Amino acid sequence: MTAQTVRTQPRRGRNLKISLTRSPDQVEAAQRLRYRVFSEEYGSDLGATVPGLDADAYDAVCDHLIVTDEDTGEPVATTRILHQQSAAAIGGFYSAGEFDLAALGQLSGTMAELGRTCVHPDYRNGGTITLLWAAIAEYLTERQVDYLIGCASISMADGGGRAWRIAQHLQQQYLSAPECRVTPLRPLPHLTHPETHKTEDIPALIRAYMRLGAKVCGEPCWDPEFRCADVLVLLEVSNLAGRYSRHFLRKPA
Numbered sequence: 001m002t003a004q005t006v007r008t009q010p011r012r013g014r015n016l017k018i019s020l021t022r023s024p025d026q027v028e029a030a031q032r033l034r035y036r037v038f039s040e041e042y043g044s045d046l047g048a049t050v051p052g053l054d055a056d057a058y059d060a061v062c063d064h065l066i067v068t069d070e071d072t073g074e075p076v077a078t079t080r081i082l083h084q085q086s087a088a089a090i091g092g093f094y095s096a097g098e099f100d101l102a103a104l105g106q107l108s109g110t111m112a113e114l115g116r117t118c119v120h121p122d123y124r125n126g127g128t129i130t131l132l133w134a135a136i137a138e139y140l141t142e143r144q145v146d147y148l149i150g151c152a153s154i155s156m157a158d159g160g161g162r163a164w165r166i167a168q169h170l171q172q173q174y175l176s177a178p179e180c181r182v183t184p185l186r187p188l189p190h191l192t193h194p195e196t197h198k199t200e201d202i203p204a205l206i207r208a209y210m211r212l213g214a215k216v217c218g219e220p221c222w223d224p225e226f227r228c229a230d231v232l233v234l235l236e237v238s239n240l241a242g243r244y245s246r247h248f249l250r251k252p253a
Helices: 024-042 057-061 084-090 102-106 126-142 161-174 204-211 237-248
Strands: 008-011 014-021 063-069 074-083 111-119 147-155 221-223 228-236
Touching: 014 024, 014 126, 024 063, 024 074, 024 111, 024 147, 057 074, 057 084, 063 126, 074 084, 074 126, 084 111, 111 126, 111 204, 126 204, 126 237, 147 161, 147 204, 147 221, 147 237, 161 204, 161 228, 204 228, 228 237
Parallel strands: 111 147
Antiparallel strands: 008 014, 014 063, 063 074, 074 111, 147 228, 221 228
């Protein structure tokens, strides 16, 4: 996938385009969308050094996928991908600041990290998320990535009960093999909540991860800056390609 690659998809009067970029202007637009979504959902100022921007040092070394509504010109979804080759330039993956990733270092193959994924609330439908994941799958295939990791976030706006229940459910249903377990550097406090967990409470992006065959690599980490709980997810790209190649990847010419 090149920086000029675009794909359009009309949906309910919307014309969505996705592009891969490192353009400073486009990245700044993505940072504004991230700030809006994350600050509203997690109730955090994100430690922003520039008002209204969710930005950090990783943005400069990541490839950014941005979904734009061509009818308005506004970004409506975004994610960033940190390839293993670029991670060395900044001292490692972002998730290493939340988890001990030593076990994953034993995996044979190339790794990339997905991060800061968000979708505008008005665009949280199957079409937008499918478009985003199609571009991610294409990127992973073209860059010969074997494993995708990422921190999947759950809001703790209610004090942490919902995050704890969801994390427990994910570990019960989607736990990785023992050799792929990671340890949170700041464990989420153990809370006792007798309420029955409802699967519809799982955030849409985490549900998408699980449908694609991702696994949760153990206990959640508490992120006080974002006021959320993060679980480390691991996706073996060969499983993604095998199960979803016809759905996500374009057929060869």
